[in-house]
Amino acid sequence: MKEITAVVRMNMMNRTKKALTELGLDAFYAYEVQGRGKGFVNKKVLAGMEEGYEEAAAVLGEKGKLYPKRMLVAVVPDSEVDDIVQTIIAANQTGKPGDGKIFVSPVDDAVRVRSGECGEKSIA
Numbered sequence: 001m002k003e004i005t006a007v008v009r010m011n012m013m014n015r016t017k018k019a020l021t022e023l024g025l026d027a028f029y030a031y032e033v034q035g036r037g038k039g040f041v042n043k044k045v046l047a048g049m050e051e052g053y054e055e056a057a058a059v060l061g062e063k064g065k066l067y068p069k070r071m072l073v074a075v076v077p078d079s080e081v082d083d084i085v086q087t088i089i090a091a092n093q094t095g096k097p098g099d100g101k102i103f104v105s106p107v108d109d110a111v112r113v114r115s116g117e118c119g120e121k122s123i124a
Contacts, residue, residue, distance in 0.1 A: 001107040001120060002081050006072045007035060008092045008100040013070045019091040020072075025084055027123070028074035034066040037097060067098070075107050075123050 008016055013030065020028065076084060085102055092100050112122035 001075055001110060001123065002078055003073065003075050003105045003107050004081065004084055004088075005103040005105070006088045006092075006100060007033065007069050007102075008072065008088070009098060010068050010070055012092045012100075016070075016072065016088060016091045019087050020074075020084065023083060023087050025074060025076065025080070025087075028072050031071045031073070033069050033071045035069055036066055037101075069100070075110055077120050077123070 006016075010032075017030075020026075072088075074084065081104060085104065088100075088102055109118055110120075110122045111118050115122075
């Protein structure tokens with residue numbers, strides 16, 4: 001099993017949900033988060049802002065800002081990972097910075113609380 005965590009633009013959430021549901025993935029979590037990528041922030045200007053120089057803060061402007069995003073999390077069988085990742089990419093790719101990131105991590109086990117089922121049975 002794998003955990004897929006995807007961070008996408010807020011305005012792409014409905015498109016992403018629809019694409020995943022059409023693929024057959026109905027069970028996932030969505031969170032409102034804030035974040036940013038590396039971007040094009042001048043580290044000297046950022047250091048000046050941290051030291052309290054108002055001019056540096058004005059120059060930095062919006063570039064140091066955290067942007068609203070959505071984070072999707074799903075635990076899926078290994079056999080479904082590639083299709084889900086490709087679906088998320090297709091629903092979110094604009095070719096511009098900020099399209100998002102996808103992380104795939106191993107999951108050792110999962111347990112359904114209601115029944116005590118373990119492993120892939122618990123996520124089916």
